Each structure stands twice: as structure tokens, then as C-alpha cells.
């Protein structure tokens with residue numbers, strides 16, 4: 001019987017050793033990194049869900065230890081190792097593929113990075129999946145079984161999410177996860193210049209609520225004490241009728257979290273409906289307080305307007321995690337220090353900080369390339385969101401690294417963590433599900 005090894009190169013990465021060491025000591029960061037690392041690899045589980053019954057499937061979540069991972073995968077004697085990797089982990093994927101190919105195992109790589117850099121990826125693996133994986137999956141397996149993989153598999157049309165299979169949660173083994181992922185839409189109608197997720201896998205599409213309901217039921221059957229993280233880029237960005245989706249989420253009884261944009265705080269009933277359905281946290285991009293990023297369309301608004309919208313969401317009992325990009329053009333040590341002051345006075349339940357990151361396929365990368373500002377020697381492993389991968393326009397690389405680290409220490413240190421924990425408790429007391437255990 002042919003066998004496919006599904007290989008996810010997961011985990012949060014930080015290249016800057018000093019920043020990584022500081023991050024491990026900060027109370028406001030501990031737990032968050034672990035929670036992200038424990039998210040199930042939904043894309044691979046979904047492909048496993050459409051794998052024919054005459055194939056066996058194993059799942060390998062690789063977070064470091066490439067040699068050991070290669071040995072473990074080789075022991076399953078796969079017909080094909082199907083890999084997914086982010087930009088920051090793609091060089092690990094290439095090394096792993098090299099070890100597997102040396103054992104005579106065929107390899108394939110998909111995902112956003114492989115989609116954009118398919119020629120580069122093709123030099124390291126036997127087959128590259130460009131774009132959505134679902135439309136070409138059966139053909140890829142068929143060719144692998146016959147030992148005649150093509151160099152590239154590219155869908156001729158975007159995958160119709162109404163045909164999405166049930167992800168194979170059983171491959172995760174008996175241990176439960178704090179959160180399970182469900183995708184309710186793919187892509188994003190916006191085109192923020194720093195975002196690689198919005199367009200690379202095709203146009204914006206929504207999954208019919210009844211399919212979402214089925215996936216939620218399978219998660220509840222496995223673990224009724226877990227939470228849901230919607231694997232969407234911007235839930236509700238253009239949703240025709242949120243009520244059907246919210247009804248499916250409410251019926252699951254599970255608390256849930258997603259990424260959205262501030263405008264939902266201005267939609268009259270929506271914050272209350274979200275809270276009623278079990279929404280406990282929303283990650284909302286405030287982006288930069290200094291630089292106006294391109295492509296943000298209706299998302300582009302004054303800080304005060306976004307803040308007022310976030311207040312309304314939190315009044316409904318939902319914690320807003322405000323996401324800020326630090327180090328965009330025009331930023332100086334002083335402006336980053338002022339951002340720290342602003343954050344200390346903001347009544348946001350939590351904060352996420354990231355650096356502008358030139359992911360392949362983004363307008364930001366194309367601009368940095370044109371301006372000769374990419375730090376070529378740092379390469380893909382620096383595309384972590386937390387490492388400087390470009391030359392800032394108004395400060396040095398070293399001063400941005402230092403300012404980002406100091407901002408992190410201020411924002412996630414003890415006093416701010418205690419203040420925001422207290423704030424989250426106050427917000428939770430307004431949530432209609434407050435009789436349940438407080439979400440972590």
C-alpha cells in the first residue's frame with residue numbers, strides 16, 4: 001500500500017539570539033509562543049482528508065531537529081513526503097528534502113513560499129505545488145505512486161471551498177491541543193503591501209457555513225474542552241451574512257478566536273453577536289502609527305477611529321489583541337519609544353508587535369528590492385516577523401533591533417503584563433460566556 005508522510009515545518013522562529021533570549025524571560029510572551037506552536041497543521045490535515053483509502057498517511061510536525069525528523073520520516077517508508085513550510089522555515093525544508101531524497105524518497109513542497117518561489121523550491125524537491133493544493137492532490141499522489149512526478153503541479157482554478165474535505169484530526173494522535181484550526185474563508189479582499197497571504201493562493205472565497213459546522217462538530221467530538229482558532233486572513237472582511245457562520249460557532253459551544261479588522265467595531269450589532277457566539281479574542285491590525293502602508297483600502301483609518309472601534313468590541317466582552325508593525329519607513333528610535341508610551345496607556349487586552357517583513361510576493365519586498373534595501377546576507381531565515389531583514393530608511397539596522405527589543409521588554413514585562421491581565425479579566429466579565437473557564 002502506498003504511504004504519504006505529511007511533513008509540517010512548524011514553530012515560531014527568531015534568528016536574533018539576544019531577542020530570543022529576552023523573549024523567553026518575558027511574562028507577557030510565555031505561553032503565547034507555545035500556543036502558536038501547538039496549532040494543528042490544517043493544510044496538511046485537509047489534504048490527508050481527501051487522500052484515497054488505499055493510501056496510508058502519517059503526520060510529522062517538525063520544529064528543529066532536521067536529522068532526527070528525516071530518520072523518523074524515512075522509517076515510515078513513504079512513497080511521498082509532502083511538505084509545507086513558511087518562508088522562515090523553508091531552508092530547513094530544503095535540507096530535510098535533501099536528506100529524504102538521498103534515501104530515495106520522493107518529496108513535494110507546497111504553501112505560500114513555494115507558490116511564490118517555485119523555481120527556487122524546484123531545485124530542492126521533486127515536485128512543487130503552486131497555489132491551492134486540493135485541486136492537484138490526487139494527481140500528485142497518482143504520479144508519486146507511479147514514480148513519475150512532474151516538476152510542478154499548478155491548479156487550473158481556485159479550489160471551491162464548498163468541496164473542502166473533513167481534516168484528518170485523528171492524525172494528531174491522542175493528545176489534545178489547546179486550540180484547533182478551522183478555515184472559513186481563503187484570501188482577503190484587501191492587498192496590504194506587507195501581506196503575503198491575501199492574494200497568493202487566489203481570490204477571496206468563503207466556505208459555506210454548513211461545512212464549517214461539520215468541521216466544528218468533529219472537533220467537539222474529539223475535545224469539547226478546546227478552543228477554535230479560525231485560520232482566516234480577515235474573517236468578516238466581506239462576509240455576506242455573518243449570522244449563519246456565527247450560529248455554527250455558537251452551536252459548537254467552543255470559545256473561538258480570529259483575525260479581523262477594526263471595522264467590525266463599527267457594525268452595529270456585530271460585536272454583541274460575536275460575543276454571543278463564543279468569540280473571546282480578536283486580533284486586529286492597527287499597523288503603523290507613523291507610516292501609511294499601501295493597499296489597505298477601507299482598513300486605512302485614523303488611530304482614534306480604530307481605537308474607538310476596538311473599545312466597542314471590548315465593551316461586548318471580547319479581548320482585542322492590537323497588532324502593531326514597528327520600524328516602517330519614517331520610524332526613529334524616538335517614534336518607537338513614543339509607541340511604547342502609547343501602548344502603556346492603551347486599554348487593549350493584549351498587544352502583538354512585529355517588524356515589517358519582506359515576504360516573497362509582497363509589494364513591500366518589491367519596493368525594498370527596487371530600493372536596494374534587502375539584507376541579502378540574512379536571507380529567508382530572517383523572515384520571521386521578529387528579525388530585521390531590510391535596511392530601515394531613518395535608523396540603522398542595529399538601532400531598529402535594539403529599539404524593537406526594548407519595546408518588547410516594556411510591552412511584555414511584568415508591570416504591563418499584570419495590567420493587561422487585569423484588563424482581560426474585566427473584559428471577560430462582560431462576555432455572555434463568563435460562567436465558563438476564563439480563556440487563556
Ligand code: SF4
Nearest residue numbers: 188190192195198233
Ligand atoms: S487585511 Fe489582513 S489579511 Fe487582508 S491583506 Fe491586509 S493584512 Fe493581509
